[in-house]
Amino acid sequence: SQWGEENLQALSIQEGEDVTMNCSYKTYTTVVQWYRQKSGKGPALIILIRSNEREKRSGRLRATLDTSSQSSSLSITGTLATDTAVYFCATENNYAQGLTFGLGTRVSVFP
Amino acid sequence: DPKIIQKPKYLVAVTGSEKILICEQYLGHNAMYWYRQSAKKPLEFMFSYSYQKLMDNQTASSRFQPQSSKKNHLDLQITALKPDDSATYFCASSQEEDWGDTQYFGPGTRLLVL
Numbered sequence A: 001s002q003w004g005e006e007n008l009q010a011l012s013i014q015e016g017e018d019v020t021m022n023c024s025y026k027t028y029t030t031v032v033q034w035y036r037q038k039s040g041k042g043p044a045l046i047i048l049i050r051s052n053e054r055e056k057r058s059g060r061l062r063a064t065l066d067t068s069s070q071s072s073s074l075s076i077t078g079t080l081a082t083d084t085a086v087y088f089c090a091t092e093n094n095y096a097q098g099l100t101f102g103l104g105t106r107v108s109v110f111p
Numbered sequence B: 001d002p003k004i005i006q007k008p009k010y011l012v013a014v015t016g017s018e019k020i021l022i023c024e025q026y027l028g029h030n031a032m033y034w035y036r037q038s039a040k041k042p043l044e045f046m047f048s049y050s051y052q053k054l055m056d057n058q059t060a061s062s063r064f065q066p067q068s069s070k071k072n073h074l075d076l077q078i079t080a081l082k083p084d085d086s087a088t089y090f091c092a093s094s095q096e097e098d099w100g101d102t103q104y105f106g107p108g109t110r111l112l113v114l
Helices: none
Strands: A009-014 A019-024 A031-037 A044-050 A055-058 A061-066 A071-076 A085-093 A096-101 A105-110 B004-007 B010-013 B019-025 B031-037 B044-050 B053-057 B064-067 B075-078 B087-094 B109-113
Touching (some): A009 A019, A096 B044, B044 B064
Parallel strands (some): A009 A105
Antiparallel strands (some): A055 A061, A085 A096, A085 A105, B004 B019, B019 B075
């Protein structure tokens, strides 16, 4: 599998706190994409980081990529209740053009 | 206005029956995809189409057949349904079938096979 052994992680935090989630991947990728999926909706891309970038910021989001350890992280600063969702990282699939997703991290932000 | 339409939103089927999941995108994209999301499993890539041609098939079973009647349509026919097919099926599209092209996902069709 593309991913290391992992279960769906769950984090519960209060509004205003910062949160960081991690993922690791097994095979080479030129891009790591982070998606957010809210309840009852499809995933939506929130930030994309390429292999020649170590860090990428977009508003309250910050993604990092360490190609040597094949890991990526997503941080959200000053969380809002509306950030409640499952967050997935996704990479290229070496055998096809579709994305390979990890199990994700469920983030619950309480007011 | 929703840019990717999937119909129906919910679907209940009996084992052994056949169903068609509908997907239409109004983003002007040339590539379309199907993914499946089952309980406790990662979102799983199934098929990709580019300019109405099948590019990749990652499903092991021939019971899953994508159908593209128009450039912006990619339906999914599932035959001889099994309870294990119960999942939410997502259609997605991107401008081209290139690494790094943003894929936009539809709202999904939740299928329950009894």
